[in-house]
Every structure is written in structure tokens, then in C-alpha cells.
Amino acid sequence: MRVTSRLLGRIRGGVHPPGNKDFSADAAIRELAAPSTIIIPMHQHIGAPCTPRVKKGDEVYVGTVIGDSDSYVSAPVHSSVSGVVIQVAPQAHPTGGEVLAVLIDNDGEYLGDPSLAVPGPWEDMEADEIRQGVRDAGMVGLGGAAFPTHVKLSPPREHPIDTVILNGAECEPFLTSDYRLMLEQPEAVLEGLRIIMRAAGAARGIVAIEDNKPQALKVMAMANRGGGIEVTPVATRYPQGAEKVLIASLLGREVPSGGLPMHVGVVVNNAGTAHAIARYFSTGMPLVERVVTVTGSVVREPSNLMVRIGTSFSAAIEACGWFTEPPGKVLMGGPMMGLAQYTLDVPVIKGTSGILALSRGETEYSIPSEPVCIRCGRCVDACPMGLIPTYLASYAYSEKWDAAARLNIEDCFECGCCTYSCPTKNPLVQLIKTGKKELARRKKRLESQASKVAASGREGEGGNG
């Protein structure tokens, strides 16, 4: 059973929501002119936020470092336009709440920072140098999670990497940014994969694309001719593009519970990330723009835009002809894991793969006040991690934290298949998220208590002595 599913690139569990890629699949990527004011948050990645390196009145250029951090798990942020810093202040952030951000008055000249230089042919560089370059360029996973790429490329000695998977699955409905990149710039995407392979010391490179994108498979295979990289179709099923799921369906390896892909010798990178890395090594320009799919049934002209980081959502939507009717929800990302926005003044950040507007009708589904599980088992069958979502959710609801931990609530990566598939419209993954947060909080508190007890114990001994 496992062998056959591996051959077909099939995944365990998952769901098959309507793809809705047709809105924007045929729209070629076009450049979006940046608005006059750019908002660049200091926190656009998983890890430590950056501290601003500029102040009000400073002149900046395209590619100027405006924020950086001394932490290992972090990535610098750069200005995406040239102009003058207006303000450094907290601003609404698309992941929720307010985050310190640098506001720049765009002078429209797009002058590159004079200190930028082409890093030199990567073929001649050591892995360390490449990693440093990737960090300097502010690279993070562009699929949405925004994990700093240089960290992924730095496996500890005991976990050598043998395979780099380039994730072109794009399993979220509606999104087409990776698809367009692979169609339009396959060479750059493959070049990026080779750079990543060199940095990670991996011999094998695989490009995984869902089999509902035959055009992308063809173009990538053509571009790769004789390139020694495997271009592989995988089954079209959400969440195929989740790295743990993709590793299992391509290689039959399973990342241990609580572990990382490197623990099974794999690095997974998004196609967009590879493209951005290739561009940095050929031009020296750090990550200052990305492809964003602006789509949905209520967007007048769904498009794939090359957007400068810091452009507001409203500017991007305006470039697509605004809405045909007032939307019910505007999301950053796809409908399965995207984040709902309360304002369109938030900026596009590194992790913004798409801006999706859903109509009122699409957002309305009857949710009973007290959904009752009928134990149909659909969530269990849909869970790619082999968990029992209905139990986890009910334990989280009734605050049975130990029971939730025993059933491995922490393994959930919040793909939302359980909630999607539930006939009683139970908010399963929502409850599980709450449970995970609470469990993490309690763990932290216990640890701090334990260290306090240990400290007071030592004091007591001292007093007795």
C-alpha cells in the first residue's frame, strides 16, 4: 500500500476542495507600480523580529538594509523602493495585530543601493558563502510560512542532506503565483534549486508539481533537459504542498514527530524561493519583490502581480480593477490556511503568496451554535498526520490538556482538512489551534516554575548553611 502510494505521489488523507485556479492561471505576471508610500514591517518571518537600522529622514535605496537582527533564526529586511523614511512606527500587519514598520516615501526612481554587488558565480562559492548570501538577501520561505531559508540550508553535521525538494505543488485553491513563475521563468527556478542543492550539499534535486498543472510539468521538464533534476508529478490533493506530506509522498520518508525535514535528510523549498535566490545570485538584488496572486470571484481582473514588498493590499487590488461587489472576506493566502484581514491597508510581506477575496455568499455557511459530532470519521480519514481531530477538538474545548497531549495534538500543522470535511460544521482545527497554544503556554509556565523552585531550593540550602 505504502509503495504504490509512493509511486503515484499520493498522499494519505487530505481533501479535494474545488481548485478555482482558472481565475488567474492564464494571467501572465505583470509588474505592479509601487504606490507612493511603502510600509515595510520589521517582522516578516518566523523567528526574531528585526530592529530598524534607519530612522526618520534617512535616505534609502532599493535593497538598502532597513532592519536586521543578531538572532540566528531571522532574516534582514530591505527597502523595496528608493526614497526617504517618513516614520518608524507600529502598523497593522497581515498576520494580525500591529508590528513595528518602516514607512518610506517612494521617490519613483528605484535607484539601487550603491553597496549592492553581484555575489559572483555561485558555482565557485563554498556552501557557507552561499548561505551567507542567502541570509544577506533576506530570503525566507515564500510559500507562506516564511521560515528563514539560510537556517534550512544549515543542517547540523549529524543530519546530512541528500535531497532537495522544490515545492511547486501549490495545493491551496486559487493560488497561481508559483505556477506562473514555473511557466514563465523555469530556468531561474531550476537555477535556484541548484544553488540550494549546493548550499545544502545534496546530490538529488526533485521538482514536485501537482498533476493538475500539466503545462508547468512540461515547461519545467523541457527547461531541465539534461539537467539531472527530477521533475515529478504528484497527486492533486490538499495538503500535498505541506513539506511533511510532500516528503512522504515523494520519498516515502516520514519526518519524526516534532522533528524537521533535515532529520530525514531533506530540505524542502518553495519554487518562488528558488526563483528569488537565483535572481539574487545573478543580479545582487535582495528579496524586495515577489509574485502575488490577486484573485477571487469578486476581483474584477484576477491577476498575478510582481509586487514590491510593502505595497498595500488595496494598491494591489486596485491594480486588478478593484471588486465587482463588496467582498465578505479578504485573505492573505489561500482559502484553507489563509489569514482573514480586517483592513486592506496592510502591506504585502515576504510570505504573501496571494490576496484572495471571497464573496459574501462564499463566506456564509451555516454554523450551528452547538455543533455535535456524529462520529462519522471524516476528519480522521482526512488528517494527513493520522490524528483524531474530533477528540483533540473536544479535549481542547473541555480543557483536558493531558488527554490532548497524549493524542499528540502538537503534531497538527493546522492544514484545516478536518474542519473542511466535517458535516456538522464543527470548528475542529480552530479548537485544536487553541489547544496547541494553551498547551505550549502551560509547558512554558511549568518550566519557569521548575526553574524558580530550583532557584529557591538553592537559596534555602544557602540559608541553612
Add this chain to the structure above:
Amino acid sequence: MDNNLIVSTSPHIRDPINTRRIMCQVIAALAPVTIYALVIHGLPALWVLLASIAGALLGEFVMEKGRRMPVTLDDCSALLTGLLLALTLPPLLPWWIAGVGGLMATILGKQIFGGIGHNLFNPALVGRAVVFVSWPAYFAAGYAKSAAIGIANTATHKSIEAAVDIVNGASPLAAMKTIYDGAAKAPQGLFGSSYYRPLLFSNPWGCLGEVSAILLVLGGVYLVVTRVIDWRIPVVYLGTVVCLTAVSGRDPLFYTLAGGLLIGAIFMATDYTTSPLARRGKIVYGVGLGVVTWLLRGWSNNPEGVMFAILFMNALVPLIDRYILPRRYGQVKKAEEVAQA
């Protein structure tokens, strides 16, 4: 406009499936056999059907009103319970007994536990168990001679009725039980295979839902294909019964077609609330059902064993769900690593 945006956590789309649609799909799967039962058994079966459904709906309504809970008749689950119960009752049962069964099904079988999703036992079978224990005579005897309708009164039917005392309770399973048990008054010249045709296409000697095995199987195929039920429970259940009866030297096909096995395996054992959640658990559950059914049919006083087998295994479902979990992603690797460390 900004102020009107809805903010909620992901996912932002839902599968259109809902409880009512699922229940209606099961009802649709049962519709052919129900209609066919009315054709074969005529008016008495209609009264049983209506009374059973009315009882189930009334029980649900009264209990939910009494508990000051929202009335959930619109999810069609009580309707399905009443229908399933009727299909497991003999056609000549007085209508008021069927009504009592319907009441007991939703009151004792379902609402007592807290309503849909909370009951331990299959509600329709609880209702049937109450009727079965309280008025056993109707199950042990009183099956009609084959109906006037030609399809259920062929030469095959006539030859069987010549050999077997149908009126005094010789349902197919009962008749064959006397043969296998070596009873003195066992009918001569009768084999399990004599029954194949009537059981498949037109069986007047049994409960409403036993009129045609082929219609039940078709309904089951529909439910499996539309993913309403998982194939594992019926297939493993039937497979276990087939294997065990073959091993014990009885006619496995006859034992599959006769009695309540098919309707039980396809429509009762697959009840969501009272069956295990995980696929592995469903397999264990199916094997358990098969073993208990085989034991009861072979060695209990009753020729039939499906109802009590399912009720018995229902009671074990919480246990199965506690210990037989799906294989977690990354689980094996972790165990290996621990072993290596």
C-alpha cells in the same frame, strides 16, 4: 467597506456535506428495498413502516422538547432510525407494536444518551430488541405464506413451502438450523442453495428489509461509492462470516443472504455514532461482528444473531476507539529512533 470584512480563522471554505444530506443518502439507498417490501408484503407492511417511523419521530420530538433542546427532526436522523427499524420487523407485526419500537428506538436508544452523536447503541436495533424481547412470538412465527404477487410465488417458492412449515416460523435461517442441528422434524430435500433465488430476488419469509439481498447490496454499493460509508465494516463483517461458516461446514452464501446479515452489515453496523472512528478500528469491529454473529447463529437458541452481535460490538466501540488509533505520521520512525538511541 473595510469595517464590513469578516474576520475568522482558517479554513475559510467548507465541504457542502452536512448531516441531513448524509441521512437522506442512506434513506435513498434504502428506498428500493423499502418499496419492494411494500410490493411483496402489501398493506400490513405499510402500517408497520408508518407506525415505526411515526414512533421514532414522536420519541425524538417529545424528548427534545422535554430536555428543552432544539428539535432536530430536520436532520432526518430520526426518520432514518424509524425506517431502519421497520425494515427489521416482521410484516405481520401489529402496527402499534411497531410504534412502540419506534418510540423506544429514539427515546431509549438515542435521546437518553443525549441525542445524536452520543448514543452507545444503534437506536433502531435498541427499538427492535425491545420488540423482540417483549413480543417474541411475532419473530418466531407468523411469516405469511408467499404473497399473491407472482414474483414471490414461483415454482421455487412453492417447492420450499411444500417442505417447510412457514406459518409456524420456519424462516430460511430457522429451517436450515433444524437441518444443521439434525432435528427430527427437519424438512427433507432442502438445501441452503434452494433458497438462493428467493433470498436474492424475492423473499417473502422474513422481515421487511429481507425481501431482496440484491437491492440491499446495490444500496450498499451506492453508499460506498458516494463515500457515505466506509467499505471496511460491511466487507470485513461479511468476509468473517463467510470464512467462519465455510470452516464450520455450512453454506456460506446462504448464511450471507439469509436473515438480517446484509441489512445489518451494510446499514446498521456502519452507523457512524456506534462504530469506530478509525479505519483500523473498523476492521477489528468487523471481525468482532462476524465472530459473534457466527457464534450466535450456530450455538444460540435463536437462528438469527445479527442484532445482538451488533449491539454487543456497539458496547465495545469506546474500547476499540481508545486502543486502536490510526497510525500517526512519523510514529514508526520515532519508535525506531528511540530503539536506536
